[in-house]
Amino acid sequence: MNDQPPEHRHVRLAEIAGTAGVSRATASRALRDPESVSAASLAKVRQALAILGATGQTPTTGAGDGAGSSLIALIKPAVSAGNVDPYSRLAEILTNRMFGLGIAVVHIEAIAERNEALLETILGSEHGGPAISGAIVVGGGAAGVLAGMLAERGLPLIRISNARHDDGISRIYLDATGGIETAVAHLVHLGHRRIGLAVLRDSAAPARIAGFRRSMAGILHIPATRDQAPVVEAAGGAMAGVAAAEELLDLRCTAVIACAPSLSFGLLEAAQRLRLDVPRDLSLLTVGDVPDADVVQPPLSQVVYDWATVAQSAIDEIRAMIAAGHARVHVDYTVDPDLVLRASAVPPQRR
DSSP states (O other): OOOSOGGGOOOOHHHHHHHHTSOHHHHHHHHHOGGGSOHHHHHHHHHHHHHHTOGGGSOOOOOOSSOTTOEEEEEEEOOOTTOOOTTHHHHHHHHHHHHHTTOEEEEEEEOGGGHHHHHHHHHTTTTOOOOOOEEEEESSTHHHHHHHHHHHTTOOEEEEESSOOOSSOOEEEEOHHHHHHHHHHHHHHHTOOOEEEEEESSTTHHHHHHHHHHHHHHHHOSOOOTTTSOEEEEOSSHHHHHHHHHHHHHTTOSEEEESSHHHHHHHHHHHHHTTOOTTTTOEEEEESOOTTTTTSSSOOEEEEOOHHHHHHHHHHHHHHHHHHGGGOOOOEEEEOOEEEOOSSOOSOOOO
């Protein structure tokens, strides 16, 4: 019988490689020389170590503040087929920075029907796994629900989301409405007057729509009714994005603000089907992170967050919460996005 605490249990190389889904050689190199393997392989091996309770074998850099040997859960909502994860870049930065600090990370995808089981697994009450010291929860939906369940059980955590709730949970609020205002202002500056908004049909939609109409009214000095400031709410998936885009194109919009990657890609596909050129016939500006936005044709102009700063802030806060224990201070602050100009938004042309 092994009496060692789970976090110091040593496991065989084959077990680490099998859990990580990499070869034994890759697992060995990741343990001996982390810089000799790809970031993706290193993340898999370190996640396997955390799952197996062998975090004592994880390379560390000596964080030295009591949180360096912590095991942190990084929780995101599961992404359904056909959708693009808008937080993939943030999760990558969070993972790499925590590993660099010697913090083991367990990645968890929240699914509504599995939240009860995930709750018990995270807290370790049934399975005797390694104790998770805290959690960073990215996004809403099932992940937001799981965050509330964990907070009720006293686990230190911080949320990163674009929906504001008065639930007492520490959070970094990504101000999408401010991003929409920035997008409207830029498109109006280019000369657009017929601007549409495409949003996902979720809990953040009402605030985004209200912010869009306020911005249109304030910047263009119009009533910003449904006719003057058209909005389409769409379900997830590329085909829903295409349908939303086609509706806005039928309304003769010269520019569209898309609030999700699937909507941006759907709009590009819809324009292609209608033999419209982006940006000559239609300008597109995305609020939020679209993977590889700089290599899409045309490269997408975006209103995006400084994910490196957001990630570092979240890590600093969760480490402080873990160190402070019950004396931890509540965190609630807002991050405004920045405008990144590329090629998808230009002054309006006749069509």
